[in-house]
Amino acid sequence: MVDILDEIAEDIRHERALKLAKRYGGLLVLVLILILAGVAGQEYWQAHKTKQAEAAATRYLALTQQVDEPNGDITPAQAETTAKTLITFSDTAPETYKTLARLRAAALYANAGETSKAAALWTRIGADEAAPTLLRDAANLLFAQHELGIAKDSDILARLQPMVQARNSYHGLAREMQAMAYLNEGNTAMAKSFFTQVQDDPSAPQGARNRAQAMLAKLNG
Known part of the structure; x- marks a missing residue:
């Protein structure tokens, strides 16, 4: 009896599936086409962007070839x-x-x-x-x-502010320039503070650390 009931239930499911396919089959095909078109479109767009980037790289190198030559004046x-x-x-x-x-x-x-x-x-x-x-x-x-010395010191300081955090790749140079801007506007205390940060920062460029040390020696007399 159980086997017969299972077979009847399976026939009913099959019949419902056929009715659904007849009723919504066209819509399902359309959805499938749209999905495939979306995937193809995305692949085309990526290929197009890659081709654009390659063309831009070639053009950029051609334009800068003369100025990039080691002995090219x-x-x-x-x-x-x-x-x-x-x-x-x-x-x-x-x-x-x-x-x-x-x-x-x-x-x-x-x-x-x-x-x-x-x-x-x-x-x-x-x-x-x-x-x-x-x-x-x-x-x-x-x-x-x-x-520096041409634009407003406040403008320079505002541009540098986002870069003085330690996570920024340019933080050592940014702090050095902030020190110079503060020095230019007459704020020696802030200038010393930033020069000290640069001098004591092992991740700052060595040249910036050397300049900061020299400036501190000069400012401290």
């Missing part, structure tokens, strides 16, 4: 021309290469004596929330290094 005019070309490239480049191109253009402007153009680019990069954090911090640090 370029004139200020050539540096400015290359900087303009890099900025044009950055307008359509993927995010990382866009930021790298702007950083390189800023460096070329700075080396060519076009400090205001360099500062504008560093400011633009530092404020770009889509840019990689490491590159944004580098831009803010470069701005501080080149604009």
Whole structure:
């Protein structure tokens, strides 16, 4: 009796399954097609992004080849021309290469004596929330290094503040620049405090530690 009941129950389940397939079969096929299309679309998008990144890398290297040569000296005019070309490239480049191109253009402007153009680019990069954090911090640090004594000390200190935490890769250099900014505005006590932090920080660059030690010796007379 139990076997017969099991067979009847199985027939009922099978019959219901057939009815469901007839009623919703088209919808299920559509859902399956959409899922497969989504997977294929995602794979296509990833492949497209990879292809874009490879093309951007090739273009970026071609644009910077001359300025990257070990013994390659370029004139200020050539540096400015290359900087303009890099900025044009950055307008359509993927995010990382866009930021790298702007950083390189800023460096070329700075080396060519076009400090205001360099500062504008560093400011633009530092404020770009889509840019990689490491590159944004580098831009803010470069701005501080080149604009100390030109820009407002309060502006420089504000840009450096997010970088002085120990977890930040640039914290040693950021603290050194904060000390210099405080010294520039006449706050010797704060300058000494930050120079001491740099001097005593084993993870800070050795050059920064040496400079901090020299500045403390000078300030302490």
